[in-house]
Amino acid sequence: MNNFTLRALVTGIALASLAATATAADPIKIGISGPYTGGSSPMGLSMRDGAKLAVAEINKAGGVLGRQLQMVERDDEAKNERGVQITQELINKEHVVATLGYANTGVALASTRFYQEAKIPVIDNIATGSAVTRQFLPPEFADNYVFRNAAFDGIQAQMIVEEAVTRRKFAKVAILADSTNYGELGKADLEKALAAKNVKAVAVEKFNIKDVDMTAQLLKAKEAGAQAILTYAIGPELAQIANGMKKLGWKVPMIGSWTLSMGNFIDNAGAESEGARMPQTFIQEPNTPKRKAFIEAYLHAYNPANGRIPSPVSAAQGYDSVYILAAAIKQAGNTEGPKIRAALENLSEKVDGVVTVYDHPFTHDNHEAITSNIPVIGEVKGGHVQYAYEEERKNPLRLEKH
Amino acid sequence: MAILLQLLMSGIALGMIYAVIAFGYQSTFATSGTLNFGQGEALMLGALVGLSLAGTVSGGPYLNYWLMLPPVLLFGALQGVVVERIAVRPAIKTKSEFGWIMSTIALGIIFRNVAENIWGRDDLPFPSPLPTDPIHIFGASVLPMELLVVVGALVMMLGVEFFNRRTIYGKAVVATSTDRDAAGLMGINTSMVITFSYALSSMTAAFAGVLIAPVTLTGASMGAVLGLKAFAVAIIGGLNSGLGVVVGGILLGVAETTTGFYVSTGYKDVPGLILLLLVLSVKPSGLFGKTTIKKV
Numbered sequence: 001m002n003n004f005t006l007r008a009l010v011t012g013i014a015l016a017s018l019a020a021t022a023t024a025a026d027p028i029k030i031g032i033s034g035p036y037t038g039g040s041s042p043m044g045l046s047m048r049d050g051a052k053l054a055v056a057e058i059n060k061a062g063g064v065l066g067r068q069l070q071m072v073e074r075d076d077e078a079k080n081e082r083g084v085q086i087t088q089e090l091i092n093k094e095h096v097v098a099t100l101g102y103a104n105t106g107v108a109l110a111s112t113r114f115y116q117e118a119k120i121p122v123i124d125n126i127a128t129g130s131a132v133t134r135q136f137l138p139p140e141f142a143d144n145y146v147f148r149n150a151a152f153d154g155i156q157a158q159m160i161v162e163e164a165v166t167r168r169k170f171a172k173v174a175i176l177a178d179s180t181n182y183g184e185l186g187k188a189d190l191e192k193a194l195a196a197k198n199v200k201a202v203a204v205e206k207f208n209i210k211d212v213d214m215t216a217q218l219l220k221a222k223e224a225g226a227q228a229i230l231t232y233a234i235g236p237e238l239a240q241i242a243n244g245m246k247k248l249g250w251k252v253p254m255i256g257s258w259t260l261s262m263g264n265f266i267d268n269a270g271a272e273s274e275g276a277r278m279p280q281t282f283i284q285e286p287n288t289p290k291r292k293a294f295i296e297a298y299l300h301a302y303n304p305a306n307g308r309i310p311s312p313v314s315a316a317q318g319y320d321s322v323y324i325l326a327a328a329i330k331q332a333g334n335t336e337g338p339k340i341r342a343a344l345e346n347l348s349e350k351v352d353g354v355v356t357v358y359d360h361p362f363t364h365d366n367h368e369a370i371t372s373n374i375p376v377i378g379e380v381k382g383g384h385v386q387y388a389y390e391e392e393r394k395n396p397l398r399l400e401k402h
Numbered sequence: 403m404a405i406l407l408q409l410l411m412s413g414i415a416l417g418m419i420y421a422v423i424a425f426g427y428q429s430t431f432a433t434s435g436t437l438n439f440g441q442g443e444a445l446m447l448g449a450l451v452g453l454s455l456a457g458t459v460s461g462g463p464y465l466n467y468w469l470m471l472p473p474v475l476l477f478g479a480l481q482g483v484v485v486e487r488i489a490v491r492p493a494i495k496t497k498s499e500f501g502w503i504m505s506t507i508a509l510g511i512i513f514r515n516v517a518e519n520i521w522g523r524d525d526l527p528f529p530s531p532l533p534t535d536p537i538h539i540f541g542a543s544v545l546p547m548e549l550l551v552v553v554g555a556l557v558m559m560l561g562v563e564f565f566n567r568r569t570i571y572g573k574a575v576v577a578t579s580t581d582r583d584a585a586g587l588m589g590i591n592t593s594m595v596i597t598f599s600y601a602l603s604s605m606t607a608a609f610a611g612v613l614i615a616p617v618t619l620t621g622a623s624m625g626a627v628l629g630l631k632a633f634a635v636a637i638i639g640g641l642n643s644g645l646g647v648v649v650g651g652i653l654l655g656v657a658e659t660t661t662g663f664y665v666s667t668g669y670k671d672v673p674g675l676i677l678l679l680l681v682l683s684v685k686p687s688g689l690f691g692k693t694t695i696k697k698v
Contacts, residue, residue: 037523038623179668205667210627212419212618215412216662216670219405236525236619247536248408249543268527268619 027070028063028335030055030325031090031099033111034126035078039209039236042263042310043103043126048073049302050318051100053294054326064326065333072096076107083107087114097335098122100321103314105129106181112146119337121328121344124148125321126314128156128257129185133367145341147362149321149355149369150313151281156257156375157189158196159279160230163377164255165197170228174203174221176214176241177232186232186257202226207237214244222250231256238276239268246272253277261378261385263310273380277388280378281355281370282316284309285387287396294319294354308384320353324361324369327351356398374398404541409659411539415548415617417655422555422610423632424639424647426603429562431641432579433592433599436490436502440510441607442629444485446622447513448478448608449615450521453528459521467531471612478608479601485509486600491593517622525624528615547616554613558606559644575599579642634678640688650689653677 032051034044048071055069063069072094076083083102090096091114099115102108103126115122116136122145124132130153136144164170175190177183183206194201202224205217218241221229229245231238231254238260245251253275254260260278286292294316298309309315325340327349332339344362351358361369376398379388387393426441438444454460456470465473489509493501532550536543566572577585578595586592611625618624631654639650654674662670681688 037518039525041524207667208627208671210623212614212628213412213416213659215409216659217667219408219663220667223405236621239525239527239619246534247543247545249536249538264524268525270527 025067027068028065028329029070029072029094029096030322031086031094031096031101032071032073033076033083033086033090033099033101033107035103035107036073036075038078039234039264040078040103042235043259043314044075044078044101046309046311046313046315047101047103047126047318049298050315051322053297053301054319054322058322058326064329065335069322069326076102076104076111078104078107080106080110083111084114087111091115091118091120096120097329098325098337098340100125100318100325102127102132104180104182105132105185108132109135109181116141116145119143119145119341121145121147121325121337121341123321123325124150125317126150127182128153129181130154130189131185138365143338143341143364144367145337147344147367147369149317149324149361151258151279151370151375152368153186153189153257155370155372156279157186157193158372159375159377160190160255160257161193161197161199163277164228164230164253165194165199168228168253170253171199172202172225173199173228173230174205174224174226175201175230175232176205176207176217176221178234178237179206179208182234183232190230190232201230207233209234209237211237211240214240215248217241218244218248218250222248226252228253228255231260234259235262235264236268238262238265239273242269242272242276258313258375258378260380261311261313263308266380266383266385273383276380277377278385279375280313280385281375282313283376283378283385283387283393284312285393287393290352291354291396306383312385316354320351320355320358323351323353324358405663406660407540408542409663410656411542411544411548413656413659414652415544415551415655416658417635417652418552418555418648419610419614419618419628419651420632420635420654421639421647421651422551422558422613423607423628424636424651425555425559425562425644426607426610427633427636428641428644428647429599429603429606430490430596431636433575433582434490434494434596436494437506437633437641438482438485438490438510438600438603439503439506439629439633440485440489440513441603441632442625442627443510443513443517444478444481444604444607444625445611445614445628446517446625447481447611448474448604449528449611449620449624450517450622451477451608452612452615453521453526453620457526457529459526463529467529467612471609474608474612475605478605481513481608482601482604483597485604486597490596490600494593494596514622514625521622523622525619525621528612528620530616532616545617551613551617554609555648558609559648562602562606563644571598631674634674636688638678638681638689640691642692643688643690646688646690 074086099122102124105127108127177187203221260276266273328343331343376392377388378385452474489505532546635650639646657673658670
């Protein structure tokens with residue numbers, strides 16, 4: 001190939017890619033990054049499938065700004081480095097308008113930096129580490145591009161402690177958390193929430209992902225006289241804790257972060273998962289018309305085993321986040337990152353979602369859509385997560401309080 | 403006292419899990435001086451094939467737990483033959499010192515990817531053939547399945563030992579481990595013996611897989627951590643001592659549970675690794691290993 005044809009080819013490719021980004025009727029690309037494989041996969045898959053439902057509904061109704069939405073799905077495998085790779089691909093190769101996703105705090109912390117730099121809004125709709133939305137706060141950064149539609153750990157830790165110490169009057173509690181970013185940060189939040197009630201955990205133990213024996217951790221909690229175990233971990237290891245308690249012939253209630261609702265905890269712990277309680281923004285219970293329609297659509301489209309959404313919280317938050325983003329793009333009038341961010345921070349349209357009715361979910365300084373009054377306490381009953389308290393089931397509509 | 407007993411028993415149960423896997427490293431090292439670094443994957447494949455036969459994941463159960471064992475063992479043996487033919491034999495033939503390390507690791511990764519595609523990447527529960535209620539001994543609790551792991555591991559090792567000492571084929575294996583060249587001159591088909599040792603090695607790994615699956619969880623990534631810990635056990639105990647892996651396994655298992663309880667659960671893996679470093683610097687052939695003199 002001589003020099004001239006090479007140059008022509010390069011110019012041609014450059015022109016072609018320029019043309020591809022400029023056409024108005026092109027679909028609006030939205031990145032979806034989540035773990036679709038591995039121990040966190042129930043969250044990632046449910047989130048993706050929930051988002052897919054919303055995208056299909058919006059496209060059927062004519063799309064946004066006359067353009068169709070297109071999801072670009074990537075599996076981050078719950079690995080920080082993989083998340084970064086995908087992020088760069090989504091930004092530089094796919095030219096996404098915004099990205100939704102992240103089930104893992106570590107991945108979210110590692111990846112969102114690139115969106116911040118590229119001025120592309122990103123909505124974290126599962127990962128709950130308190131730090132995720134707080135990496136780029138003013139005044140150091142003029143604008144923060146990281147939003148969240150999930151109950152962050154600060155809220156969850158408070159709810160867990162409220163449930164254990166105030167409602168159920170356990171004076172002695174032990175904390176068991178895994179050694180990932182998620183577990184470590186959650187543990188710190190739990191200790192802080194306990195300190196606010198003048199309670200100190202009688203034992204604080206950790207374990208690694210894939211540990212097969214929890215004897216030492218559980219024995220320490222048992223010997224310290226713990227009346228309940230507060231957990232911060234993901235499905236498989238939570239199941240090892242529940243099964244380990246059975247082995248030791250010791251059963252105290254498990255109260256922990258929302259991951260206790262994951263299908264791979266309930267399936268692997270079987271009968272031992274019964275009674276575990278956790279904060280939930282959404283429970284698979286059709287107690288509002290919107291929720292009924294969403295649950296029916298999800299079950300119809302994906303037909304999950306036992307009629308159970310693998311992670312109902314993730315599915316609902318994933319679904320809602322697409323509608324929030326669509327409303328923001330509509331308000332912005334185009335797909336420029338800074339405009340969408342500004343629209344998200346001052347959303348005039350009320351978004352009627354599955355979790356709640358989002359009325360001005362974000363402001364310039366507050367990027368958390370879920371406020372502390374929204375989550376309810378769920379309980380594993382008969383292999384399904386259900387409302388632990390009847391009065392919470394009967395009052396489904398909990399509006400945001402900023 | 404009951405606590406110490408509980409820690410010891412859990413440590414022994416955990417240690418025997420490591421020991422069965424470590425045992426697989428030995429059988430190939432003895433005959434060919436090579437190791438299968440995909441041992442953890444052989445274990446994982448055995449467990450998942452067992453789960454397909456005895457569990458509900460592939461539309462089963464087709465067989466009960468005990469009837470599922472022979473096909474799993476056969477599968478393990480065949481898998482071992484594949485590993486030897488593809489990854490090890492070419493390296494031995496070309497007298498490559500390290501080729502087999504890379505190729506067994508590579509094959510292990512391929513096996514894991516295949517398993518992820520067939521069974522998915524999620525952890526699955528394995529139906530327990532024994533009651534899941536714990537038995538209480540002197541105030542400490544132990545699962546019947548954990549006892550089965552200990553008994554199964556011992557039976558398997560004794561079985562292999564019996565085979566080596568009492569059968570003509572076993573003697574061929576021993577002769578090959580003692581001196582491969584001399585054994586070849588005596589008319590023993592040594593490359594056949596090496597293939598056989600790989601079959602045996604993966605067979606024990608597959609057996610270990612179905613043995614431990616009911617107490618751990620089953621999934622494509624179950625072998626990675628266990629395979630690594632078992633490797634440490636094989637080094638601590640000595641790569642040519644059957645007793646060594648049992649003692650090494652129990653040492654590591656008990657070190658993990660007791661450190662977890664008495665020191666901190668954040669440090670529970672440290673003493674085992676310190677032990678590994680100590681053994682390597684003081685007695686590199688392992689606690690029970692015979693020092694081999696390499697004549698050059």
